[in-house]
Amino acid sequence: MRNVVVTGGTRGLGIAIARKLAADGYRAIAVARQQNDHFAACVQQAEATAPGSLRFAAFDLNDIAFIPKFVASLSEEFGPLHGLVNNAGLGTSGILATLADPQIERLLRLNVTSPITLTKYAVRAMMVGGAGGRIVNISSVVASTGYSGLSVYAASKAALAGFTRSLAREIGPLGITVNCVAPGFVDTDMTGGMKPAQRAQIIRRSALRRLPDAKDVAAAVAFLVSDAAGNVTGTTVTVDAGNTA
Amino acid sequence: MTVRATVEATIVAVAGEHAKALPPLTDDLPLLDSGLDSLCLAVIVARLEDGLGVDPFSTSEEAVLPVTVGEFVKLYEDAAH
Ligand SMILES: NC(=O)c1ccc[n+]([C@@H]2O[C@H](COP(=O)([O-])OP(=O)(O)OC[C@H]3O[C@@H](n4cnc5c(N)ncnc54)[C@H](OP(=O)(O)O)[C@@H]3O)[C@@H](O)[C@H]2O)c1
Numbered sequence: 001m002r003n004v005v006v007t008g009g010t011r012g013l014g015i016a017i018a019r020k021l022a023a024d025g026y027r028a029i030a031v032a033r034q035q036n037d038h039f040a041a042c043v044q045q046a047e048a049t050a051p052g053s054l055r056f057a058a059f060d061l062n063d064i065a066f067i068p069k070f071v072a073s074l075s076e077e078f079g080p081l082h083g084l085v086n087n088a089g090l091g092t093s094g095i096l097a098t099l100a101d102p103q104i105e106r107l108l109r110l111n112v113t114s115p116i117t118l119t120k121y122a123v124r125a126m127m128v129g130g131a132g133g134r135i136v137n138i139s140s141v142v143a144s145t146g147y148s149g150l151s152v153y154a155a156s157k158a159a160l161a162g163f164t165r166s167l168a169r170e171i172g173p174l175g176i177t178v179n180c181v182a183p184g185f186v187d188t189d190m191t192g193g194m195k196p197a198q199r200a201q202i203i204r205r206s207a208l209r210r211l212p213d214a215k216d217v218a219a220a221v222a223f224l225v226s227d228a229a230g231n232v233t234g235t236t237v238t239v240d241a242g243n244t245a
Numbered sequence: 246m247t248v249r250a251t252v253e254a255t256i257v258a259v260a261g262e263h264a265k266a267l268p269p270l271t272d273d274l275p276l277l278d279s280g281l282d283s284l285c286l287a288v289i290v291a292r293l294e295d296g297l298g299v300d301p302f303s304t305s306e307e308a309v310l311p312v313t314v315g316e317f318v319k320l321y322e323d324a325a326h
Contacts, residue, residue, distance in 0.1 A: 068303070124287075124291040124294070125291075127287065127288045127291035127292065128291050128294075128295040130262065130288075170284070173263070174284070
């Protein structure tokens with residue numbers, strides 16, 4: 001089984017991504033601070049059909065200094081790393097002028113510094129293996145459109161898009177692809193605070209008059225991780241039911 | 246295998262994988278004239294960390310690559326002790 005690490009793989013988009021990868025024949029290793037009942041039930045289900053295909057690794061991705069050790073421990077426990085999906089993130093919203101300074105720091109730390117550092121060590125593990133690899137960064141449509149109250153979040157997601165393009169060029173010669181998936185609004189814990197009127201407006205403005213769901217995002221990630229996407233790198237796949245079309 | 250032999254074997258292997266023609270490895274050969282590019286050097290450093298358990302570059306505040314093959318080997322010999 002080829003190993004793919006999915007950060008934030010225990011809830012929301014991440015759990016859908018991890019389950020899809022497990023179903024596609026990979027070992028999905030979900031990273032989060034703790035497990036939850038729904039995730040535990042998914043692991044049980046996966047065990048019945050493909051033992052070992054969905055696993056959990058506890059780690060707080062804010063602990064950037066411990067990332068090298070964490071990646072080494074993953075390699076030790078599971079073997080060579082095929083892919084990394086940088087999905088964990090904070091969705092802090094608020095008007096910039098009144099956002100607390102530590103909130104800005106926290107958001108950039110978890111959404112930018114942490115995935116970049118994790119990618120660094122994952123790429124080194126892939127260099128040891130010498131068999132290429134896959135990096136998928138979960139950005140957002142907000143990286144390229146505007147949404148009041150999401151300026152810092154948007155900055156963090158645009159950072160991932162820029163990171164993706166340059167890194168794709170840098171490590172392309174090693175057969176490692178780097179891509180982004182940019183979801184539109186999807187119902188998860190992160191977006192639970194959205195007002196019904198705002199949600200309805202997003203649907204009304206989407207070409208398909210509906211919202212994408214977590215499974216749609218997972219399908220795009222699974223494609224980019226697959227062998228079929230071997231010649232796709234440095235790009236962004238938007239999954240937003242045509243909201244930004 | 247000695248540290249020197251491991252380092253040299255890794256350099257030769259990575260150069261081969263990336264189709265880089267290497268001149269004979271002598272201690273005074275400048276790394277940048279060896280035909281290896283910075284990506285190859287990164288792969289060599291990652292492989293040596295895996296093989297020798299040390300990365301002499303990870304402990305420094307700034308990653309400064311040594312100038313010659315001899316200096317590169319010595320960094321690993323010092324770090325492995
Ligand atoms: N939902 C949307 O509409 C939408 C749209 C575009 C982009 N996105 C992006 O998609 C990604 C996933 O979003 P989501 O809606 O699925 O979020 P979510 O429901 O809030 O889930 C976040 C996941 O990240 C984990 N996590 C949070 N902080 C962590 C930390 N410090 N260390 C380790 N794990 C941590 C959480 O687990 P624990 O809390 O247990 O650690 C959880 O598994 C994010 O990058 C988000 O920006 C979402």
